[in-house]
Amino acid sequence: MWYITTEPERSYSSAVEHYVDIVGVTGSIPVVTTIIFRDMPKLSFFIAFVVLALSSVLFIGSKHETHSIFYVKSDDIYETLKNDSSFGTAIAFYVVEQVPFMKKKTTTGEYEIRKGESVISVIKKMLTGNKVRRKITIPEGYTVKQIIEKLNENHMLFGDLNEDIPEGTLFPDTYFYSFGDTKKSVVQKMQRQMQIIKTKFLSQNKTSMSLEETIILASIIEKESGNRNEYTLISSVFHNRLACKMRLQSDPTVIYAITDGYGKMNRKLNHSDLQFVSPYNTYRNFGLPPSPICCPGEQAIKAAMSPDATEYLYFVANKEHTAHIFSEDYSEHLLAIKNLRRESY
Secondary structure (H helix, E strand, O other): OOEEOOOOOOOHHHOOOOOEEEEEEEOOEEEEEEEEOOOOOOHHHHHHHHHHHHHHHOEEOEOOOOEEEEEEEOOEOEEEOOOOEOHHHHHHHHHHHHOHHHHHHOOOEEEEEEOOEEHHHHHHHHHHOOOOOEEEEOOOOOOHHHHHHHHHOOOOOEOOOOOOOOOOOOOOOEEEEOOOOEHHHHHHHHHHHHHHHHHHHHOOOOOOOOHHHHHHHHHHHHHHOOOHHHHHHHHHHHHHHHHOOOOOOOHHHHHHHHOOOOOOOOOOOOHHHHHOOOOOOOOOOOOOOOOOOOOOOHHHHHHHHOOOOOOOOEEEEOOOOOOEEEEOOHHHHHHHHHHHHHHHO
């Protein structure tokens, strides 16, 4: 895959003088290096119709590429081609540029040309807005700061995100967008999707917690384990601890506090970290943190609302960190830790 003219803000004043530079011949079809159409003679309008009539039998191809991607700006149609690109692409732009109603209907955006695709097919894409759809995946458990960082690193999205977005309000998922969309528009999609998920599970809440509280708990569950099969068990531990008025003592809440909401450390927690002063530190404070510590996914939200019925109060990660060992009392928990240490030696 290669990209052509990914600069929608580029103006004609900064562009190369518009020309058709024919530098070679392949069969009866010239090979074109650079083609930028703007003001052509009136005769070109007639030629455009002739070309359009022939376009169904002219095909776009490349010597080496299976497909290419180009950008079209609706008011300034221009194209910069590789040396081995075919004349067919130039014809498509030429026709659209010269026929007023076609140029008016052309939608700004990024389009794909498949090898062997007809000129008429490319023209149809430009007129119907059949653009390239890109996607970005936000992993479950990302914090808002991590999501903003990921979006700001994406140069196919425009604008910067500097706004204060509340933690836990963006739903982690795969989102589709077109080149030139804003980062803010993707954030708005995430916010809308989180509201949809909240509404979806509102009637399934089997706990006495409010919707806001379940999202906070779901964010802790999400960060505690990468094993979704354990979510409802972990949920039961935290619900049981809250019922017994025990501290949650969740490591991810401490990490969130220490990293000022980023949620990821480049080292392991130590004993002194557990004394870090913050309302998010559930080793020091009773109850839930004041807000979520990440953006939880659907499974974690469901688990927070529907915990398993257990007597578990403790859990510790196994040697492989792929699952946890659950215990109902502290002595049982200490024994599990002792056995794990023995297995490690």
